Amino acid sequence: MTRALLALISRDLKLATRIGGGFSLGIVFYLALVAILPFAVGPDLNLLSRIGPAVLWIGALLATLIGLDRLFQADEEDGALDLMRMSGVPLEAIVAAKSVAHWLASGLPLAVAAPLFGLMLGIEPVALLGTAVSLVPGTIALTFTGAIGAALTASLRRGGMLLSILVVPLMVPILIFGVATTEASRPGGVSFTLPFLALTALALAAVVAGSAVGAAALRARP
Amino acid sequence: MRLIVSELACERGGRVLFSGMSFTVESGEAALLTGPNGAGKTSLLSILAGLLKPLSGAARLEDEGEEIELSEEAHLIGHRDGLKSQLLVSENLSFSQALLGSPSLSSKAALATLELEHVLHLPCAYLSAGQRRRVALARLLVARRPLWLLDEPTAALDSASRAVLTKLMGDHLAAGGLIVAATHEPLGIGAAEIRIGGV
Numbered sequence: 001m002t003r004a005l006l007a008l009i010s011r012d013l014k015l016a017t018r019i020g021g022g023f024s025l026g027i028v029f030y031l032a033l034v035a036i037l038p039f040a041v042g043p044d045l046n047l048l049s050r051i052g053p054a055v056l057w058i059g060a061l062l063a064t065l066i067g068l069d070r071l072f073q074a075d076e077e078d079g080a081l082d083l084m085r086m087s088g089v090p091l092e093a094i095v096a097a098k099s100v101a102h103w104l105a106s107g108l109p110l111a112v113a114a115p116l117f118g119l120m121l122g123i124e125p126v127a128l129l130g131t132a133v134s135l136v137p138g139t140i141a142l143t144f145t146g147a148i149g150a151a152l153t154a155s156l157r158r159g160g161m162l163l164s165i166l167v168v169p170l171m172v173p174i175l176i177f178g179v180a181t182t183e184a185s186r187p188g189g190v191s192f193t194l195p196f197l198a199l200t201a202l203a204l205a206a207v208v209a210g211s212a213v214g215a216a217a218l219r220a221r222p
Numbered sequence: 223m224r225l226i227v228s229e230l231a232c233e234r235g236g237r238v239l240f241s242g243m244s245f246t247v248e249s250g251e252a253a254l255l256t257g258p259n260g261a262g263k264t265s266l267l268s269i270l271a272g273l274l275k276p277l278s279g280a281a282r283l284e285d286e287g288e289e290i291e292l293s294e295e296a297h298l299i300g301h302r303d304g305l306k307s308q309l310l311v312s313e314n315l316s317f318s319q320a321l322l323g324s325p326s327l328s329s330k331a332a333l334a335t336l337e338l339e340h341v342l343h344l345p346c347a348y349l350s351a352g353q354r355r356r357v358a359l360a361r362l363l364v365a366r367r368p369l370w371l372l373d374e375p376t377a378a379l380d381s382a383s384r385a386v387l388t389k390l391m392g393d394h395l396a397a398g399g400l401i402v403a404a405t406h407e408p409l410g411i412g413a414a415e416i417r418i419g420g421v
Contacts, residue, residue: 007320011309018308079302082273087321088294 004089005097012101015074022067026106027113030063034117045122052121053182056131057138059117060110061171064142069160071102071150072218081154081218091215099147099210107139130185134196137203138178144203144210145170151217174202223249223285223368225270225292225400230279232265238277239265240418249368252391252401252413261419263404264300267371270402271298283369297322297365300373303358307347311357314346315364322365332363336386351378359387362394370394372403384410 016023037055041047075081075098084094114135115128123131149167153159180195224246231241239262247253255263268274270281272293283292305314315329326332333339336356341349349357355378362370370391376384388410391401395411403409 004321004323007317011306011313011317014313015306015308020308075304077302078304078306079300080304080306082271082298082300082302083304083318084321085273086271086293086296086298088291088323089321 001089001093004087005093008084008094008097009101009104012098013105016101016105021105022070023105026063026066027109029066030059030110030113031117033059033062034120037121049122049124052118052123053127053131053186054179055121056114056118056123057135057175057178057182060114060135060139061142061168061175063110064107064139064146065160065164065167067106068102068143068146068150069153069163071098071147072154072214073150073156073159076154076221091218092211095147095151095214095218096144096207096211099144099207099214102147103140103143107143108136111135111139124186127182127186130192131182134178134181134185134199137196137200138174138181141174141199141203141206142171144206145174147210147214148217151214154218155221174199174206177202223283223398223400225281225283225369225402227270227281228279230266230269230281231277232262232269232274233277234262234265241277243279243418245414245416247400247402247414249398249400250395252395252403252409252411254409254413254415255402255404255418256406256415257418263418264373266418267298267300267373267402267404270369270371271296273298292369295367296369296371297362297367298371298373299358299362299375301377303354305346305354305357308345310343310345311349312342314357315360318361319364322361322367324366325364326366327363329360329364332360333357335363335390336360336383352380352383355379356383359390362390368399370399370401370403372401372405374405375403376405376407376409 015021038048085091111132115132118128118131146167149163152166153163177195177199181199184190184192184195226246228244230243232239255266257263265274269276281292283290283295312329319325330342333342336359338356341353375387391411
């Protein structure tokens with residue numbers, strides 16, 4: 001079973017980096033979102049640095065949604081999902097493996113790029129580090145929560161919009177604790193550990209719930 | 223090994239496609255599903271593969287009196303071949319092998335059997351419909367599974383490839399395998415015909 005799951009993860013990573021894979025799509029969207037913000041709010045560095053962590057988090061959330069609609073849809077369309085269901089590997093493990101691959105290809109790069117993008121918003125260096133650290137469990141939680149929506153809309157054409165409507169409400173707690181973690185990492189902030197632990201707990205819960213609910217949704221397809 | 227289908231009924235989109243379907247396929251035997259378009263041949267194969275729930279009845283696989291998990295012992299080759307256009311043929315086949323377990327032939331040897339060795343390092347996007355179908359059929363050889371569920375296996379194949387497929391099916395049956403194939407054309411193997419739908 002481990003061999004099958006590793007093969008699945010490496011296949012999905014290969015697909016993500018090839019033509020039409022959407023590996024760089026989320027990160028470019030993220031950059032665009034952060035880059036246009038100063039044009040909208042004006043060149044007030046204090047204001048930018050105050051709202052910066054929230055912007056980085058909203059950007060990460062929206063960038064996660066990009067490409068999530070194809071997570072199961074591509075395999076559903078060409079029959080690869082049927083192949084996976086006949087492999088004898090539990091569908092929950094398959095959903096988890098596909099989500100892990102998606103996170104490695106599109107979630108983790110967001111966390112790595114966030115400090116760079118944060119520079120453009122004038123956020124303090126220590127808070128930049130805090131943002132990057134909080135986005136690691138944060139993007140895991142966002143990806144697995146999104147997997148639920150991706151599984152529900154797998155057999156719909158143009159399911160991306162519906163997916164966003166379905167999962168964005170579920171992502172609100174992640175956003176709240178994520179921004180709280182980032183705020184706490186600023187100079188003079190309150191305890192960093194507490195919101196960070198809550199965020200990590202949310203990530204763990206999302207891994208379990210996302211895998212189980214995603215698999216149930218895929219099984220229930222007509 | 224024996225495939226037992228008893229009193230199977232299938233509903234798609236609120237319409238009962240077939241009901242009371244019963245038949246048995248023994249080791250070394252093949253069954254041909256025939257019937258008009260939309261009669262439920264593909265749905266029956268999906269039920270046998272464990273991908274679709276029947277309305278009633280059951281299909282099971284028995285080996286020496288013990289029931290074994292059907293979907294883990296079956297290959298399904300259908301219209302949706304599960305091949306990724308962006309990946310090389312070799313990558314597609316080695317992924318299938320790792321996923322399905324019980325590895326048999328290497329990707330290269332399986333393609334050689336289907337006279338398609340030269341496409342091993344091509345992306346699947348460059349293949350013709352017939353070549354693509356043959357790559358999908360190569361999956362039968364890279365992982366060993368006793369029950370072959372084939373949905374229109376000869377679609378898009380030229381006559382030389384059909385002859386190769388007939389030989390592969392013959393070898394599989396001789397080795398004690400089971401085949402259930404939905405088809406509109408004779409496959410060139412001795413098989414019991416099961417008619418779905420119509421009169």
